[in-house]
Amino acid sequence: MTTPGVAVVGVHGHGASHVRNVARLAETGRARLVAVADPRPAENLPDDVQVFAGLEELLKATEIDVVIISTPIQTHLPLAELAMRAGVDVLLEKPPTASLAEFEALSAVISETGRACQVGFQAQASKATLTLASMVADGRFGEIRGISAVGKWVRKAQYFQRARWAGRRTLDGIAVVDGAVTNPLAHSTAAALLLDGSQGLDDVRSVETELYRANPIESDDTSTVRLVTGRGTPILIAVTLCASEHLEPRVIVHGSEGRAVLRYASDTLEFDDGTVRKFERDDLLENLLDHRADPAVPLSVPLSATGGFTKVVEAVRVAEDPARIPAECVRWEGDGLERHPIVLDVEKWIDRASDELALFSELGAPWTQQEKTIDAEPRL
Known part of the structure; x- marks a missing residue:
């Protein structure tokens, strides 16, 4: 051949x-x-x-x-x-x-x-993700109270200046929908949906969004999103690009009989008993080539398996513009292309959102307590 x-x-x-x-x-x-x-x-x-x-x-x-x-x-x-x-x-x-x-x-x-x-x-082709999804489906964690996706990243000014579309919701009248939830930390949402077996377009029942920004951009950089799947599972996404340090994202399964943490970037699973298991992942291009040679080999991530994720993208797209986080809630570090904001105590609020499956406003995060400000600042 x-x-x-x-x-x-x-x-x-x-x-x-x-x-x-x-x-x-x-x-x-x-x-x-x-x-x-x-x-x-x-x-x-x-x-x-x-x-x-x-x-x-x-x-x-x-x-x-x-x-x-x-x-x-x-x-x-x-x-x-x-x-x-x-x-x-x-x-x-x-x-x-x-x-x-x-x-x-x-x-x-x-x-x-x-x-x-x-x-x-x-992350969909990671054996870690697929193994945990199988365990959830088999009832290994009992009744699933919910799934949370946590992202604490640092993105500096150079990240938003790398291209015209970076940090934009629209460009030249065309939807872009860049942002923490939909692009850099999109794997978290997609992995959470896979763990619940709710990847299809009709598998997501509802989506609530709370979008905020500390950077002078159009898109969100600090947000909570909660969706409910057709199975009735709440999935809570709590992410920021304005953390004090850059940490590996986590997707957490909260069950009545145990808890598991997926770290998809390193293909590892962590369990309540302290066990940590490392897995391999398939290469998406190799899988596509295998599928071409033999259509009986399924694609790891066909477009149809991203329908649930697209429901989240659509909810972010039609949501109100992200509200500006008040200056008193932000500390800036660095100069020039290294300049970046740190939302004060954002890690604490993300962890609480994850544990309680709650939106920032429901927890009383300080940047949600003031009237939303959506003014047009100069871009980075």
């Missing part, structure tokens, strides 16, 4: 890791890196890799089997549709779309073309 040809669209930032991964698979003969596309110059590519400014030119000039799309959120739908209508399978970075309407449009394209579309939620 001919070795599948792969192209990468968007080779800077996270896209660079995709280029490296295809190069790794090329060394074992599993794939060929045929071309890349990016409006900005690409560096450190093998001499035989063709370079294009955009996907349309790439598709006209090359023959490829798979394209990896690691581009701004608002470009995902048009680029994925372009590729699939050209007969190419797609590995699409998360979040797959910026709205429910776009999700439905992309689902229709997949149905019409019969192409495969894998979504880049790596």
Whole structure:
């Protein structure tokens, strides 16, 4: 069989890791890196890799089997549709779309073309996530009181200046829906939904959002979101990009007969008895290639398995603009591109939200006690 040809669209930032991964698979003969596309110059590519400014030119000039799309959120739908209508399978970075309407449009394209579309939620392919999901389904933790997703990250000014769309809810009239919940810490929500077996579009019954920002941006950087699944499970997401230190995200199962913590970034599970288990994870591109060779091999993250997550994206999209966290609740550190806010005691409030499955306002977090301010500050 001919070795599948792969192209990468968007080779800077996270896209660079995709280029490296295809190069790794090329060394074992599993794939060929045929071309890349990016409006900005690409560096450190093998001499035989063709370079294009955009996907349309790439598709006209090359023959490829798979394209990896690691581009701004608002470009995902048009680029994925372009590729699939050209007969190419797609590995699409998360979040797959910026709205429910776009999700439905992309689902229709997949149905019409019969192409495969894998979504880049790596945590879904972790044996740690899948093992814990199986344990929950088997009743190992008794009745599930709820699931919480906790993220305490630090993002500096350079993060929001890396691209025009960063930190934006819309750009040039098009939905972007960047933000702590929907982009950098999106894996937390998606993993929590998988643990509950509630990944589908119809598996999420309701979504409540409380979106705040300490940075001078449009999108949220400190938020709680609570959703209830069709199973009746409350899932509480408590995240910030304004922590005092950068910590690994956690997804916590709260059961009547025990508690478990998933640390998906390191593929580990922690249990009440102190046991810590480390797992492997499947590679999403390898899984897509296996699926192409044998359709009986299921995709790890088909688009349909991100419907529940898209319900959350849609709720964030239509929510009121994030409220500004009052200055007295924020301490700033660093200068220039290193400058970043720390929301005072945010870790304490996130932990309480996780334990009590409660929104910040229900707990009385200080930045929720004042009248919401949604003014337009200069951007970073």
